[in-house]
Amino acid sequence: MNEEQAINGRLQMQKEEDYEAAELAPPAARPSAPTHESMGEEATGKASRDRKLYSGSAARRRSRNIRSRLAYSLCALSTVIATVPLLLILFYVIYQGAGALNLSFLTDLPKPVGESGGGMGNAIVGSLILIGIAAVIGVPFGVLAGTQLAEYRSPRLSWVVRLLSDILSGVPSIIVGIFVYTLLVLTFKQFSAIAGGVALGILMLPTVARTTEEMMRMVPDSLREASLALGIPRWRTITSVVIKTAAGGIMTGVMLATARIAGETAPLLFTALNSRTWPTGLDKPIASLPVQIYTYAISPFDAWHKQAWAGSLVLVLIVLFLSIGSKLYFGRRMKRAT
Amino acid sequence: MKGSLISSFKSIASGMGILSRGANPLRRLGDSVFAFVVFLAAFAVIILMALMVYELVRQSLPSIEQFGVRFLISREWDPINNVYGALPYIYGTIVSSLLALLMSVPLSLGIAIFLSQFAPRWLRAPLGMLVDLLAAIPSVVYGLWGIFVLAPFLGKTVEPFLADHLGGIPVFRGPAYGIGLFAASVVLAIMITPTISAISREVMANVSRDQKEAAQALGATPWETVRMSVLPLARPGIIGAVILGLGRALGETMAVTMLIGNVRQLNVSIFAPAYSIASVIANEFAEVTEGPHMAALIEMALILLFITLLLNLLARLLVQRTGSRAARVKGRP
Numbered sequence: 001m002n003e004e005q006a007i008n009g010r011l012q013m014q015k016e017e018d019y020e021a022a023e024l025a026p027p028a029a030r031p032s033a034p035t036h037e038s039m040g041e042e043a044t045g046k047a048s049r050d051r052k053l054y055s056g057s058a059a060r061r062r063s064r065n066i067r068s069r070l071a072y073s074l075c076a077l078s079t080v081i082a083t084v085p086l087l088l089i090l091f092y093v094i095y096q097g098a099g100a101l102n103l104s105f106l107t108d109l110p111k112p113v114g115e116s117g118g119g120m121g122n123a124i125v126g127s128l129i130l131i132g133i134a135a136v137i138g139v140p141f142g143v144l145a146g147t148q149l150a151e152y153r154s155p156r157l158s159w160v161v162r163l164l165s166d167i168l169s170g171v172p173s174i175i176v177g178i179f180v181y182t183l184l185v186l187t188f189k190q191f192s193a194i195a196g197g198v199a200l201g202i203l204m205l206p207t208v209a210r211t212t213e214e215m216m217r218m219v220p221d222s223l224r225e226a227s228l229a230l231g232i233p234r235w236r237t238i239t240s241v242v243i244k245t246a247a248g249g250i251m252t253g254v255m256l257a258t259a260r261i262a263g264e265t266a267p268l269l270f271t272a273l274n275s276r277t278w279p280t281g282l283d284k285p286i287a288s289l290p291v292q293i294y295t296y297a298i299s300p301f302d303a304w305h306k307q308a309w310a311g312s313l314v315l316v317l318i319v320l321f322l323s324i325g326s327k328l329y330f331g332r333r334m335k336r337a338t
Numbered sequence: 339m340k341g342s343l344i345s346s347f348k349s350i351a352s353g354m355g356i357l358s359r360g361a362n363p364l365r366r367l368g369d370s371v372f373a374f375v376v377f378l379a380a381f382a383v384i385i386l387m388a389l390m391v392y393e394l395v396r397q398s399l400p401s402i403e404q405f406g407v408r409f410l411i412s413r414e415w416d417p418i419n420n421v422y423g424a425l426p427y428i429y430g431t432i433v434s435s436l437l438a439l440l441m442s443v444p445l446s447l448g449i450a451i452f453l454s455q456f457a458p459r460w461l462r463a464p465l466g467m468l469v470d471l472l473a474a475i476p477s478v479v480y481g482l483w484g485i486f487v488l489a490p491f492l493g494k495t496v497e498p499f500l501a502d503h504l505g506g507i508p509v510f511r512g513p514a515y516g517i518g519l520f521a522a523s524v525v526l527a528i529m530i531t532p533t534i535s536a537i538s539r540e541v542m543a544n545v546s547r548d549q550k551e552a553a554q555a556l557g558a559t560p561w562e563t564v565r566m567s568v569l570p571l572a573r574p575g576i577i578g579a580v581i582l583g584l585g586r587a588l589g590e591t592m593a594v595t596m597l598i599g600n601v602r603q604l605n606v607s608i609f610a611p612a613y614s615i616a617s618v619i620a621n622e623f624a625e626v627t628e629g630p631h632m633a634a635l636i637e638m639a640l641i642l643l644f645i646t647l648l649l650n651l652l653a654r655l656l657v658q659r660t661g662s663r664a665a666r667v668k669g670r671p
Contacts, residue, residue, distance in 0.1 A: 068559035072456050078448025079457075079465055082535070085528045086472050089483050096486075144379030152376060161380045163654060164387050170582065170650035171390075171643065172589020174616050178623065178639045179390045182397050202386065209383070233365050235372030263476020266591035266616070270624040290478045290592075297482045298596060305486070312479045323474040327467060 090316070097313025100306040106314070110276055110292070113301055120311050122278045123292040126193070127262065129279055130272060130288055133197025134261055138204030139254055143243070145205070146212025146250075151238055162210075169206035176202050177267030185271060193279065193286040196272025200264060204257040211253025215246040252326040259322035263315055265290035289315050394640040401633035409637060415602055417626075422634035424641070426602045430612035431642075434519055434594065435587035437608065438526035443580055445527075446534035450576075453535070454542040455564050466539065473532035481596030484525045489516035489597060492524065497609050512607030515599065519612045522598040526590055530583040537582060541575030541660050542568050575660030581653035585646045591616035615642050 104119050111118030145165070149158050180199040185191055219242050227237040243250070273285035274295060289311055296308035401409065405422060412423020453466050493516025504510040549567040558566060569576075599611020600621060615638045626632045 064559050064562065068561035071451075071561035071564070075448040075452035075456055078445045079452045079469065082445060082449055082472065082531055083465075083468050086468065086475070088487070089475060089479065092483055092487055093479065141379050141382060144376050145383055148376040148380035152373065157377075157380060161383050163651070165383050166654050167647060167650040168383065168387060170585050170589075170646055170653075172591065172616060172646060174589065174591040174619055175390070175394075175639050175643050175646075178619065178636060179393055181623075182393045182636070183389075205383065205386075234369050236368070238372070259474055263478065265476070265478045266620055269620055273624065290476060293482060294478050294592060294596070297478070297485060308482055312476075312482055315476055316479055319474050319476060320471070323471070324467075 093309065093312050093316050096306070096309035097311075100310035101313055105307070105310050109278065110307075113304070116303065118307070120287075120289060120292050120307065120314070122275065123287040123289045123311070124314065126272070126275070126279055126287040127289040129193055129282075129286060130196050130200055130268070131258060131262060133194060133282070134200035134204055135254070135258065137198060137201030138208055138257065138261075141201075142205050142208025142253075142257070143212050143250060145209040146216065147238060147243070149209065149213040150216035151242065162213075165206040165209050168202075169210075172266075173199075173203055173264050174266035174269075177269060177271055180267070181270050188283075190283060191271065191273040191285040193272055193282045193284065196268045196286065196288070197282075199267040199271045200261040203261050203264060203267065207257035207260060208250075208253050211256070212246070212250050215249030215253065216242055218249065219245045249330065252330040255322050255326035255329075259319045259326070262322065263290055263319050265294050391643070394636055394643060398633050398637035398640050400630055401637040404630065405634075409634070410641075413602075413604065417631050420630045422630065424615070424634075424638050426604055427613050427615045427618050427638060428641070429604055430519065430598060431588055431614040431616070433608070434522045434526060434598065434612070434614060435584055437519070437523035438530060438587045439580065439584055441524065441527035442531045442534060442583060446531050446579075446583070447538060447576065449531070449535040450538035450542055451564055451568075454539045455568060456560065466536075469535055470532050472528065473536075477529065477590060477592040478596075480525050480529060480593040484521060484593060484597045485517070488524065489521045492516055492521050501609075508606045509608050512605070512609050514609050515611060517597060517599045517611060518609050519598060519605075520608045522594045522612075522614070523608070525593045525597055526587045529590060529593065530586050533586055534579045534583040537579035537657060538572065538576045541572045541579065541657065544575075544660075545571045572660060574656045578653040578656030578660065581649050581656070585649040585653065588649075589616060589642060589646050591620050595620045615639075 104117060105121075106119060106124060107121045108117065108119035109122055110120065145161065149162060152158075176199050180195050180202070184195040184198060223241055223245060224237055227241045228234065232241075268288050268291050272288055272291070274291050275285045275287045277287075279286050293308045293311040293315065296304040296311070299305070401422065405412070409422060409424055410428065411425055412421075413425045414421045414423045415426070416422070449469055453462050453469075457465065493514045497514030497516070497520065500510045501512075501514065545568050549571060550563050553563040553567040594614050595617035598614055598617055600613055600617055601611035602613045602618075603610070605612065619635050619639055622631075623635050626635065
């Protein structure tokens with residue numbers, strides 16, 4: 001029993017797992033993986049590079065195995081390293097934020113520098129309003145655009161729309177902010193909640209459109225055919241059969257998109273601006289949680305830094321709840337579907 | 339009795355539209371109205387992109403006409419005399435993003451290889467989700483954490499260490515402020531790691547099993563299998579993933595603004611404070627109202643938009659091509 005057999009065994013196991021995953025039986029006709037020794041004997045006629053690879057000495061074989069293990073460890077290590085910042089950030093946000101978080105933080109207006117207490121009540125409400133406006137714009141447009149991509153096969157338009165919505169999701173959010181600024185703020189000469197909501201809505205659009213498309217494609221054609229065969233018009237088939245079946249998946253897409261925009265700061269800086277009072281109207285500047293965190297974080301005051309941590313805790317909780325929730329929900333649905 | 343049954347069936351059927359196929363204009367109207375609405379929504383995406391480019395070009399025309407190419411290579415930025423040059427911002431943006439790539443790419447590829455090839459099956463989904471969660475954390479929270487935790491740590495520990503051991507290279511010389519180009523790059527590296535690793539992971543997972551089995555049958559070790567059959571086939575997709583990561587890094591605003599130091603200078607040392615395109619827009623845009631200053635800021639946004647559009651286009655095409663090639667090699671749907 002040596003290392004080599006162990007490796008071969010592992011390869012074999014890996015292969016069996018692969019077959020299991022694909023629900024395929026390993027083809028009986030396929031010869032089983034030859035061992036290094038037999039390969040070495042059979043490979044006599046092969047090029048010298050091959051011979052070097054297969055009939056190497058024991059030392060060479062060992063060094064290949066060591067190299068393989070080294071690569072394995074390095075890859076595992078990078079995965080561990082990547083999770084370190086996540087845990088650190090979560091730790092600090094909870095550690096620093098929990099101390100400053102209390103009921104009045106969630107319900108009070110911010111206090112001027114020097115006065116103790118105060119909270120981000122208006123910013124939390126403002127964020128909810130902005131997300132609401134964004135959803136009113138982003139969700140219907142996204143779902144309809146996704147419907148076009150999935151249900152109406154017009155290859156050229158779909159290709160362009162798909163590519164553009166992918167590209168749109170890569171456009172820096174601050175540029176969307178400038179775009180909405182020139183479009184709405186300059187036109188109406190007023191920073192407003194509407195402008196902020198529109199910017200966030202544009203950012204939501206590609207995510208919602210692409211998940212809607214993917215979810216609707218997963219609806220089996222037999223359902224569409226059954227509905228059409230009953231004489232139900234196509235648009236009713238799409239709205240009451242296809243969209244209804246895909247609704248759960250579309251919902252997860254909307255949640256993911258919401259999680260993405262809930263923490264967006266840059267596009268709000270010069271659309272929704274900020275405010276230190278409760279929201280008074282959709283045509284007025286409005287406070288939001290991320291902008292408030294930013295303002296407090298770069299301020300020189302310790303009390304404000306504490307508030308920024310507390311605000312971050314609230315924001316991270318909202319965002320993680322939305323993204324983990326949607327992933328778990330979606331994972332469960334996928335399992336049930338297969 | 340029988341007749342009434344048939345007639346009632348007929349009325350139900352016609353109510354459902356079964357017997358009036360093609361004859362009911364209202365029905366066809368519903369279909370075409372819906373198709374039109376759906377078409378409009380899809381078309382809106384195209385209009386939106388076109389409008390975005392148009393607006394930014396229109397608003398930055400004064401600056402483009404006045405400064406021309408000088409805008410890209412001049413270091414001057416003088417709102418009082420209205421002379422604008424973007425070089426320090428372009429420099430900061432590019433250097434911070436490239437440094438971030440340098441740190442993030444090896445890490446991301448390690449993660450992608452581990453999660454798509456090496457890790458035990460039961461571990462893949464939870465670990466992948468943990469890495470993906472890095473993308474969920476808002477950039478303003480990264481910035482806050484960066485200011486109060488990461489930058490002091492870098493300034494006190496990592497930067498002096500690098501200066502001591504690698505100080506021969508001018509890049510690592512200079513006072514360790516903590517806040518600066520290096521801190522911004524580290525946070526950017528953390529932020530783009532989930533993007534790069536998630537896409538490369540998907541591309542690697544899509545490499546056909548036949549290719550891997552061929553390598554395994556030749557007696558390749560797990561690492562040799564990855565190197566000989568997975569990486570070459572996945573290469574265009576991996577490059578695409580890296581380009582997408584670069585696009586994200588170039589446009590990232592809040593975390594960079596909070597960490598890069600916002601000093602308009604060209605300094606060889608990566609520990610020195612710098613400035614970036616997105617940061618100067620975030621800092622100055624809300625305060626300007628009109629005129630050349632705003633045009634100059636919007637021209638920088640336009641430059642950023644064009645670069646990210648180009649990078650994204652390239653990346654998507656590469657990832658798409660890898661996907662279709664992998665499917666072709668696989669030979670089954």
